[in-house]
Amino acid sequence: xLCNLLDQKQDYGAAILSLVERYVxxxxxxxxxxxxxxxxxxxxxxAIKLLCYGHKVRENCSRSWIYALVRNQCISFVRKQTTExxxxxxxxxxxxxxxxxxxxPPLAEGTxxxxxxxxxxxxxxxxxxxxxxxxxxxIAIYTQYAFGLSYVEISKRSKRTVDAxxxxxxxxxxxxxxxxxxxx
Amino acid sequence: MSKEDLDQTLIPKDDExxxxxxxxxxxxxxxxxxxxxxxxxxxxxxxARDEVQAVTSVAEVDxxxxxxxxxxxxxxxxASEEIRLRGKNxxxxxxxxxxxxxxxxxxxxxxxxxxxxxxxxxxxxxPTPTQVVDEALNYSDYQVTDLGKFPGLFPNMLLIAGGNxxxxxxxxxxxxxxxxxxxxxxxxxxxIKTFELAQHEVTVGQFAHFVEQTQYxxxxxxxxxxxxxxxxxxxxHPWVMNTELSWRNPGYExxxxxxxTCISWNDTQSYIKWLSDETKTTYRLPTEAEWEYAxxxxxxTAYFWGSVASNDQxxxxxxxxxxxxxxxxxxxxxxANPFSVQDTSGNLWxxxxxxxxxxxxxxxxxxxxxxxxxxxxxxxxxxxxAWDAGAAGIRSAIRSSGGEFDxxxxxxxxxxxxxxxxxx
Numbered sequence: 269x270l271c272n273l274l275d276q277k278q279d280y281g282a283a284i285l286s287l288v289e290r291y292v293x294x295x296x297x298x299x300x301x302x303x304x305x306x307x308x309x310x311x312x313x314x315a316i317k318l319l320c321y322g323h324k325v326r327e328n329c330s331r332s333w334i335y336a337l338v339r340n341q342c343i344s345f346v347r348k349q350t351t352e353x354x355x356x357x358x359x360x361x362x363x364x365x366x367x368x369x370x371x372x373p374p375l376a377e378g379t380x381x382x383x384x385x386x387x388x389x390x391x392x393x394x395x396x397x398x399x400x401x402x403x404x405x406x407i408a409i410y411t412q413y414a415f416g417l418s419y420v421e422i423s424k425r426s427k428r429t430v431d432a433x434x435x436x437x438x439x440x441x442x443x444x445x446x447x448x449x450x451x452x
Numbered sequence: 453m454s455k456e457d458l459d460q461t462l463i464p465k466d467d468e469x470x471x472x473x474x475x476x477x478x479x480x481x482x483x484x485x486x487x488x489x490x491x492x493x494x495x496x497x498x499x500a501r502d503e504v505q506a507v508t509s510v511a512e513v514d515x516x517x518x519x520x521x522x523x524x525x526x527x528x529x530x531a532s533e534e535i536r537l538r539g540k541n542x543x544x545x546x547x548x549x550x551x552x553x554x555x556x557x558x559x560x561x562x563x564x565x566x567x568x569x570x571x572x573x574x575x576x577x578x579p580t581p582t583q584v585v586d587e588a589l590n591y592s593d594y595q596v597t598d599l600g601k602f603p604g605l606f607p608n609m610l611l612i613a614g615g616n617x618x619x620x621x622x623x624x625x626x627x628x629x630x631x632x633x634x635x636x637x638x639x640x641x642x643x644i645k646t647f648e649l650a651q652h653e654v655t656v657g658q659f660a661h662f663v664e665q666t667q668y669x670x671x672x673x674x675x676x677x678x679x680x681x682x683x684x685x686x687x688x689h690p691w692v693m694n695t696e697l698s699w700r701n702p703g704y705e706x707x708x709x710x711x712x713t714c715i716s717w718n719d720t721q722s723y724i725k726w727l728s729d730e731t732k733t734t735y736r737l738p739t740e741a742e743w744e745y746a747x748x749x750x751x752x753t754a755y756f757w758g759s760v761a762s763n764d765q766x767x768x769x770x771x772x773x774x775x776x777x778x779x780x781x782x783x784x785x786x787x788a789n790p791f792s793v794q795d796t797s798g799n800l801w802x803x804x805x806x807x808x809x810x811x812x813x814x815x816x817x818x819x820x821x822x823x824x825x826x827x828x829x830x831x832x833x834x835x836x837x838a839w840d841a842g843a844a845g846i847r848s849a850i851r852s853s854g855g856e857f858d859x860x861x862x863x864x865x866x867x868x869x870x871x872x873x874x875x876x
Binding site for chain 1: 468471472475476477478493494495497498499500501502503505506507519520521522523524525527528530531532534535623624627631
């Protein structure tokens, strides 16, 4: 997909740009409510990064890399607008590559050890959380936290207080422990 | 049992804090800590889960909105241009910052600088709808009516050379004036054979000639129900049927040069049959694909003149510039597009041959009328928007539906013909 964009051949990158668009729409819908023009701006920035940095990963470009690229662009964009800087933002600014490609540990990393050593197990646990009354909102909060957003940032987007967000995150570990023992 | 347990090392007190930091992506998990590795696994899982959701749970509009090859080329072009411009800025910034060194270093330094910043393979590609010009086409057989002049008793037909284009809403092009309707997706490549299209909408004078010859009664007249118009005297200005309205009196002043309105799709068929008999040539409504191809005039922009609606180019909501008409305008009052076709944007919606489908999914190729899988709706497609529409409502990609017997003082039509290669 990426090579078609970089080399302007076959579909000229239509597939990869459609995927970018899909991710942008997803982030807008789920986390940051972007306007039409903001989405256009983000897509353009991602396209620029694909052209500038794509050659580094042209042979092993993964969906998760593109996803991270879009996700980070959306976060950067929203942060620029709100001029908020979380701890993570400051730390990643020092590392351009990390800021561009994101820091996503490969899934396999989590399968070798620990109490939660099965993807199936995690799937069951989070499916269980999702069907609970506030499950979808909770998972959205956890996911945004995993993205590196601060409590304040999550609070603004989830319309919960900062304390409430902090409590949800703190409770997660205990909650997971109980659910793992129950479902895995 | 953890490594700390095996080594009999102390478990840090801030275990909870580290778990949180790893989950947050602030620190890399220590391989010796199961807790931290668990947090890393959860983080990975949450992100991966979100990625899967991004791809699988998609809004209907997004699902239809797939970027076409043409759009991809445009995105590539825009991104390349932006990279070039930013590269230029970097160059000037560098001169400002290192001005003295630059002067001393002279040409050799600048050459090195440029070489270091040289980005390869970024050749902009501008999309151009392909127009295949057939040597056999003889344009001298066709006369274009000048701006502000009117056609005679029969429609003035133009030769539209076939070609390829992208039909429907292309992101970054057709949606610029404020978005596209879901029915305009997905954008799709379309190939059009050479055909003939009327330069203007059928006029009141042309329709009157038909009625004089045939004593035809339109659906608005023979059913005695009239024609739909916007009732400006009632609160909310609803669109209602007015028994007093018909093509003869559409609710505003008109003369023979105005486009005929209050005409149903069914009425268009009667006119076309008469016109074909009268001229011994087979006329028809344009297909939807032909109509859009001609309306775009070889342009990918939202309007044939560009990306911003203009009262100097079309008759739509309000007055201003060349648009002096609150309602419909006489045909040929606005500039023609590159194919010499006029009034496709605004003035009156124009009936086309195709029946209505909610999206372009499974549309047949080749520019033929899509009259299968109509789901018995008896709805037909109308294109181009009308005098009441806002800027987004007169885009080349805009489309809407109407029943075969529906009539309104927003609806009109133009005619088309197959092109015969041997025609002289």
